[in-house]
Amino acid sequence: MNYVSHPLIRPESIEERRYQLSIALRALDGNTMVVLPTGLGKTAVALIVAASRLYSHRGRVLVLAPTKPLVEQHLRFFKQFLLIQNGSEPDEPDFAMFTGDTSPAERTRAWEACRVCFATPQVIKNDCLAGRYSLADVVLLVVDECHRAVGNYAYVFLAGHYCTAAKDPLLLAMTASPGGDPAKVQEVCDNLHIEAVETRVETDEDVRPYIHERDIQYVDVYLPEELQAALVVLRGLVESRLGRLAKLNFRVPKPDKLSMKALNALNAQIQQRIRTRDPSAFIAASLHAECMKLRHAISLAETQGSEALKHYLARLGAEGVSSAGSKASKRLVADPAYKNLIEAAGGWKEELHPKASIVRELVRAQLAAHPESRIIVFATYRDTVQTLVDTLTAAGIACERFVGQASRDAERGLSQKEQIASLARFREGEFRCLVATSVGEEGLDVPSTDMVIFYEAVPSEIRSIQRKGRTGRSGSGTIVVLVTKGTSDEAFRYVSQSRERAMVTEIKGMSTAPAPPPAPAPAPAVSSATRQADILSFAPAGPAITIDDRETSSRVVGRLHELGASIALERLEVGDYAIGDRILVERKTVQDFMNTLVERDLFGQIKAMADAVPRPVLIIEGEGDLYTVRNIHPNAIRGTLAAITVDMGVALIRTRDADDTAETLYVLAQREGSERGERKVHPKKSYRSVREEQEYALAAFPNVGLKSARLLLEHFGSLKAIIDAEPEELAAVHGIGEKTARAIWDLARRPYR
Numbered sequence: 001m002n003y004v005s006h007p008l009i010r011p012e013s014i015e016e017r018r019y020q021l022s023i024a025l026r027a028l029d030g031n032t033m034v035v036l037p038t039g040l041g042k043t044a045v046a047l048i049v050a051a052s053r054l055y056s057h058r059g060r061v062l063v064l065a066p067t068k069p070l071v072e073q074h075l076r077f078f079k080q081f082l083l084i085q086n087g088s089e090p091d092e093p094d095f096a097m098f099t100g101d102t103s104p105a106e107r108t109r110a111w112e113a114c115r116v117c118f119a120t121p122q123v124i125k126n127d128c129l130a131g132r133y134s135l136a137d138v139v140l141l142v143v144d145e146c147h148r149a150v151g152n153y154a155y156v157f158l159a160g161h162y163c164t165a166a167k168d169p170l171l172l173a174m175t176a177s178p179g180g181d182p183a184k185v186q187e188v189c190d191n192l193h194i195e196a197v198e199t200r201v202e203t204d205e206d207v208r209p210y211i212h213e214r215d216i217q218y219v220d221v222y223l224p225e226e227l228q229a230a231l232v233v234l235r236g237l238v239e240s241r242l243g244r245l246a247k248l249n250f251r252v253p254k255p256d257k258l259s260m261k262a263l264n265a266l267n268a269q270i271q272q273r274i275r276t277r278d279p280s281a282f283i284a285a286s287l288h289a290e291c292m293k294l295r296h297a298i299s300l301a302e303t304q305g306s307e308a309l310k311h312y313l314a315r316l317g318a319e320g321v322s323s324a325g326s327k328a329s330k331r332l333v334a335d336p337a338y339k340n341l342i343e344a345a346g347g348w349k350e351e352l353h354p355k356a357s358i359v360r361e362l363v364r365a366q367l368a369a370h371p372e373s374r375i376i377v378f379a380t381y382r383d384t385v386q387t388l389v390d391t392l393t394a395a396g397i398a399c400e401r402f403v404g405q406a407s408r409d410a411e412r413g414l415s416q417k418e419q420i421a422s423l424a425r426f427r428e429g430e431f432r433c434l435v436a437t438s439v440g441e442e443g444l445d446v447p448s449t450d451m452v453i454f455y456e457a458v459p460s461e462i463r464s465i466q467r468k469g470r471t472g473r474s475g476s477g478t479i480v481v482l483v484t485k486g487t488s489d490e491a492f493r494y495v496s497q498s499r500e501r502a503m504v505t506e507i508k509g510m511s512t513a514p515a516p517p518p519a520p521a522p523a524p525a526v527s528s529a530t531r532q533a534d535i536l537s538f539a540p541a542g543p544a545i546t547i548d549d550r551e552t553s554s555r556v557v558g559r560l561h562e563l564g565a566s567i568a569l570e571r572l573e574v575g576d577y578a579i580g581d582r583i584l585v586e587r588k589t590v591q592d593f594m595n596t597l598v599e600r601d602l603f604g605q606i607k608a609m610a611d612a613v614p615r616p617v618l619i620i621e622g623e624g625d626l627y628t629v630r631n632i633h634p635n636a637i638r639g640t641l642a643a644i645t646v647d648m649g650v651a652l653i654r655t656r657d658a659d660d661t662a663e664t665l666y667v668l669a670q671r672e673g674s675e676r677g678e679r680k681v682h683p684k685k686s687y688r689s690v691r692e693e694q695e696y697a698l699a700a701f702p703n704v705g706l707k708s709a710r711l712l713l714e715h716f717g718s719l720k721a722i723i724d725a726e727p728e729e730l731a732a733v734h735g736i737g738e739k740t741a742r743a744i745w746d747l748a749r750r751p752y753r
Contacts, residue, residue: 008051008083014044019206023198024048031163031171033146033189035178035199040207042174043077046142049172051082054115057168059139061116064155066145068099068120068416069423074144075118084115098123099416108132121154126552128161129561130569135165146173149191150184152658156191157558163193216479218493223302223484224352226344230301230309233341237332238294241287248280258295263288274628289328300381302487303456305353308383310345317342324599355482356391359453362480363397363433366451374426375433379455388435388455399433400426454481457492542566543669546578556587559662565669574608575616577665580672583615587661590624597640598630610648611705617651617668618644621661694719702743711735723748 002016020041023034027049036042050061063078065071075097084094096110098119104127111117111133127133135141141162149155163169173192178185189197200207223231235255242252250269253262267288273281293316300309319325320333332338351357359377366373379385385401392399400422405413414422426434483489542564549569551557560567575584586609588596596602610616620626627634644650655661698709698719715733716722722730722744730741 004048006048006051006055008055009047010081010083013081014047017041017044017206017210019200019204020045020048022206023200024052026196026198027172028052028170030195031169031173031193033173033175033178033192033194033197035175035197037200037202038176040200040202040210042144042176043074046074046144046172046174047078047081049170050078050116050140050142053140053170057139059137059168060114061140061142062124062135062138062162063116063118063142064121064124064144064158065118066120066148067419068101069419070144071097071099071118071120072420078116078118082116098127104130104132121158122553125154125157125558126549126569128158129547129552129557129567131567135162136167138162138166139168139170141166141169141171143171143173143192145175146192147175147178147188149173149188152553152555152558154553157561159192161561215477216481218481218483219358221354221358221482221484221489223487224354226348226352227301227306227309230306230341230344231298233337233344234294234298234301237335237337238291238298241290241294245284245287248284250284258291258298260295263292263295266291271628275625277628286326286328286331289326290332293328293332299488302484303489304379304381304384305351305356305387306345306348307351307387308381310348311383313342313345351387351391353484355455355484356387358482359388359455360391360395360397362451362453363392363399364395366478367397367432370450372429373432373450374429375451375453376449377433377435377453377455379435379437380458382437384455385435385437392433392435397433398431399435400431402434402436404437449477451478451480454479457481457483457489543666543673544568544580545665545669546570546572548572548576551576551587554587555658556662556665559659560666563662563666565666574605574612579665579669582613583617583668583672584609584613585617585619585665585668587619587621590620590622590626590629593620594626594629594632597637598632602640603643606644606648606650610650611703615651616649617653619653619655619661619664621655621657623656698722701747703737703740704744708736708740 003012004014004016004021005011023032023036024045026032027034027045034042034045036045046063050063053059054061063071063074065074075095079095093110093113094115096107096114096117098107098110098117100120100123102110102123107123107127111127128135141159143149143155143159146155149159159171162171171192171194173188173194178188188194202208238258239255242255242258245252245266250266252266253259267285270281270284270288274285297309297312297316300312316329317333320329363375363377366375377388379388382403385403389399389401401414402419402422403414405415405419422434425431481493483493544566545560546568547557547560547570549571552569557567572578572584574586576587577585579585586605593602596605606616606618609618626637641652645652653664655664694713695706695709698704698712699706701709704712711733712722712730713719716725725745727738727741727745730736730744731738
């Protein structure tokens with residue numbers, strides 16, 4: 001066996017594969033997307049490129065991955081094979097790992113010391129926004145699972161920022177499957193400033209010697225009578241809802257054609273009617289919600305099993321009897337047919353779907369023939385994962401579940417630390433079977449997995465390729481896909497196969513097409529970006545804005561950074577953006593504004609902000625009509641807006657989109673920063689009566705608004721009497737609490753320093 005020879009790569013450690021070297025050489029010429037099926041060594045390509053850049057350039061390498069387990073995996077790989085500049089063993093400070101568990105101060109110190117940094121993208125984005133360090137000397141940015149670089153994902157911001165800030169930028173993007181949609185693939189390339197695409201498939205001549213045989217088997221599964229009967233009930237419930245929608249003059253799909261595409265088309269009709277204030281449209285929206293719930297129940301019955309269906313029906317039932325439950329849930333659980341289904345489900349004492357027992361037998365047979373095997377079972381839903389773990393454990397097979405971090409109801413997720421530990425135990429053979437949701441599809445470093453079982457077919461070509469890539473990496477492997485006959489499993493099987501073929505064709509076309517000639521640099525006279533850069537380069541630091549650290553995933557923050565704002569990130573108790581000591585801004589999209597009004601404490605949020613500063617601002621973002629988002633009487637919405645603006649004194653600003661919001665915030669910060677002289681605590685008013693002056697002065701005390709000020713003045717008769725009163729006397733006034741009374745008394749007696 002030949003090995004890669006390089007001064008910064010440990011001798012005789014990385015197998016020399018012609019296709020990897022070819023891809024690495026191309027990647028050193030310009031920003032490159034590398035598309036390689038899982039198991040063909042994307043990380044080895046990244047290591048070769050990183051070693052070359054560190055050897056020829058002074059600077060550091062930044063490796064990004066979307067999850068902590070993947071970040072830790074890359075760190076482990078680089079530590080194992082990379083040497084430092086003089087070819088000696090690297091010191092610990094040469095490597096740094098940044099995740100949300102690392103404090104900003106620690107990250108700043110580690111950045112200055114390290115040569116290679118491994119991080120999740122949101123952490124690096126936050127640090128760049130806050131100006132904690134610069135990417136100027138990063139000589140290579142590696143973006144793993146780069147198909148995520150769409151919309152407002154942190155990769156998009158970081159790629160643009162890096163290509164602008166770095167002295168000698170080079171970006172290497174990696175994925176096993178960017179998707180079969182040409183428009184989406186092009187969007188990823190544009191967002192990451194990709195100049196070339198390098199791809200290989202398992203049938204390529206230079207790849208074939210390194211491919212191990214993978215046997216793909218499709219196992220037909222047939223539903224038992226009990227689940228077929230449940231499906232009859234569920235489809236009857238769907239048919240009745242669609243019938244009611246048809247009577248309201250909506251074009252409805254056939255009950256047996258109730259795909260998400262059909263439901264989305266139906267929803268588009270409903271939303272159009274809502275915009276015309278058609279009263280029947282709101283009834284239709286609720287019926288549509290019932291159809292969505294029923295479709296999900298049908299999918300569970302067909303592809304997951306009786307236990308998953310029972311759990312879902314139980315959650316629907318709890319929602320239907322809750323005071324906070326939706327009308328759709330309440331109406332659904334009150335339906336006699338639904339009640340009969342619940343009663344029938346109560347008699348199911350064990351898993352009815354044959355898939356669970358098939359998985360058990362497949363795992364048992366594999367371990368009997370090959371006791372050292374490692375097996376991964378993929379299932380879409382957590383309920384199914386738990387059912388499979390219980391089934392396998394009862395059969396004496398050691399296994400563990402592998403799910404995401406989020407906890408739901410009584411079910412606890414796995415922290416990233418727990419995920420890493422579970423993978424380590426699996427890798428070391430402490431247990432032989434891992435049962436995983438989609439969180440296990442990206443980047444699992446388990447090279448000796450011998451069997452992968454798909455509990456259900458998935459329509460996504462990305463997920464399908466990632467699942468298949470978990471086996472056949474260092475030896476032959478088996479892939480088993482369970483397909484329930486006559487259900488969506490069959491459709492998804494053929495959809496994913498078709499999309500995989502389309503993706504390979506599309507990517508091959510992109511990689512073989514000649515690179516377009518570089519476009520001439522735009523003249524400054526017609527380039528707004530250049531004009532902005534010129535202006536900012538001669539201007540002082542942009543206006544200061546403090547941003548709540550939970551807002552950094554929004555496009556608003558990225559745009560503020562582009563505009564040159566001086567950004568500080570911290571956790572704000574109220575509001576989303578703070579400008580100086582007078583302005584707090586709460587940002588809500590149209591949908592979020594209406595949801596908060598109906599489901600959460602909108603007035604409490606706004607009042608807390610209004611009480612905190614003299615200049616509160618509410619931005620409602622989006623061009624949607626407030627009066628059509630939810631089924632709420634227009635006068636209720638008008639009353640809400642009046643209360644916010646008139647009663648609470650909050651300025652209301654409407655913006656088109658996130659960019660418009662950012663530019664509005666920037667202008668607010670510019671105006672606030674440009675004011676000269678000492679600011680007055682209260683806004684100027686040309687004339688106030690004595691009564692108004694008294695009310696206004698008292699309203700400035702902590703926790704005291706105009707309403708409370710008037711109550712106190714009417715009771716005591718003067719400001720002096722209020723200030724001289726004891727806390728108990730103040731609290732005795734109806735509407736004044738002990739906390740407010742103590743705050744008035746304390747502030748009036750506290751020495752001025």
